[in-house]
Amino acid sequence: MSFSLSTVFRPLTRAVTYTRWLHQLIASVAGTLAGFVHGGTFRSTGMEVWLWIAVLPVPVLLAAALIPAVRRVEGLQAQLLLTPGPQGPEERAGTGISTSPSLSWRDRGRTAGWLLLRLAVGVPVSALTVQLPVLSFAFLQAAAGHRTHFRGLPAIDAPHGWYALLVPLPLVVLLAVAVWAGSLMAAAAGRLLGPSAAERLAVLEARTDRILEHNRLAQELHDSIGHALTVTVLQAGAARAAGSPEFTDRALAAVEETGRQALTDLERALRLLREDVPHPAARPVLADAERLLESARAAGSTVRAELSGPLAALPGPVSREGYRMVQEALTNVLRHAGPVPVSVRIAADADALELEVRNPMPASPAPAAVGRGLRGLRERAVLLGGKAVAGPDEDGEWRVHARLPLARLR
CATH class of the missing domain: 3.30.565.10 (Histidine kinase-like ATPase, C-terminal domain)
Known part of the structure; x- marks a missing residue:
């Protein structure tokens, strides 16, 4: 099997990688808003904040899935961000993602599954998007000889120059997770937001x-x-x-x-x-x-x-x-x-x-x-x-x- 650096870096040159990443970050907005409503959420430390963001909006999302128009909104957003490109009628039909309102309880159930999946994938990606660049900066500070202790991350009490080797590692992990999660959501959109039998x-x-x-x-x-x-x-x-x-x-x-x-x-x-x-x-x-x-x-x-x-x-x-x-x-x-x-x-x-x-x-x-x-x-x-x-x-x-x-x- 042939392998080349261009295969590894090709996703980084594609616009769809970043639109899918944005789609995942948007999923945490509902949890963030719910956190502001629920007093004390952001006084938590470390990963507790992200757990609250992942849990608090679940009832609201399940209730929203019952509204027929929500499926249409999610379908339009998925077409725009998960499959960007020409958006004429034929191109939209070729994405395999429906933009019709829910017509049955099965459609509402699939919409609920989609919203929960977005939350389950989007919140961890959002957490990594915030924390991993901070970790790279902590390694950079440690390589410069400074002790570091950022919220949610372990302290580095013994700075040393060899930490410079670790600086790119969190960013590489973040990009890999973003690409993988984007591909996962694009595939899931076809199954959970795809046309129902009645629509087909x-x-x-x-x-x-x-x-x-x-x-x-x-x-x-x-x-x-x-x-x-x-x-x-x-x-x-x-x-x-x-x-x-x-x-x-x-x-x-x-x-x-x-x-x-x-x-x-x-x-x-x-x-x-x-x-x-x-x-x-x-x-x-x-x-x-x-x-x-x-x-x-x-x-x-x-x-x-x-x-x-x-x-x-x-x-x-x-x-x-x-x-x-x-x-x-x-x-x-x-x-x-x-x-x-x-x-x-x-x-x-x-x-x-x-x-x-x-x-x-x-x-x-x-x-x-x-x-x-x-x-x-x-x-x-x-x-x-x-x-x-x-x-x-x-x-x-x-x-x-x-x-x-x-x-x-x-």
Whole structure:
């Protein structure tokens, strides 16, 4: 095993050594305050004072551990002093130290154990921090030929020059104890102030929710941008083939409107991903379905629409996801079959919302039902407790049908 002086002295060059040392010294503050309240504490001699400092605050600390906010304060202090460095959300989570209030009696018990451990380690370290430098000074005085007798330390009645060899020894012991105690408290903080099972579950659920939200945003961007690009390509091709200034103007107006809506959706998704706005722009709902129909008509399709029921009163999740499902179905029509006649039915009643989009089958083979768009359409339906199917029907048309239950969402 290799050994070098740099290994020994490296802790002395690290800031964390001294912040942990400070953390241990702070632990004796409660005992010192209790000593002032308890008359006669500091009239004791030697180590009796430190014993009083270690014992007097125990009832107060046990009572403080019952307060939920104490665990949060101790966690913040431990993160700041025991694991110093960047303190962003990810770095704080990586320390393994929780900053949440106590949520259960188990949390309060662990907090009490932590406070008692801080006291049991901090008071001896504080005592050594005071006494050992004094002992080094006593050795220095003895080496200079002076008799010494400091409070709490044995007297040196026979001074001699060889005491100079002992001068650094107390300081070396103090530094070694401070480093060891700091490492001990950092390890104990992870166990006694670490996240409880409920907190770990909450963190996992929050992470899962973020992943699901990002996946949902990715699906929305796929639907919105894909629809806009499909309409734009079809409009550009039709305008070039028509050779009519009037038709070109209409096509450009449709491209402008579709592109503007896609940019709005893109900006809303990016703002959500950046998490810099508390109230992002509203997502489109089925009450805005006419916009999708006009977009398909502008792309050259003949759209026959049947909208019935209280669409404006639909629950938010169903209405928003229903809009995206109709958008995806129309996009697939334009992408794979071109500007063909389309039949759209959106019907809502007290029990369910039904969506149906039909179009003639293209001359080329029908798109595979495993594409990302259709897969996303089915996933949206399943998440809402419904079902979606897509494929040829008995009349030779391509049919997309979805049914989303409403009763459990009202």
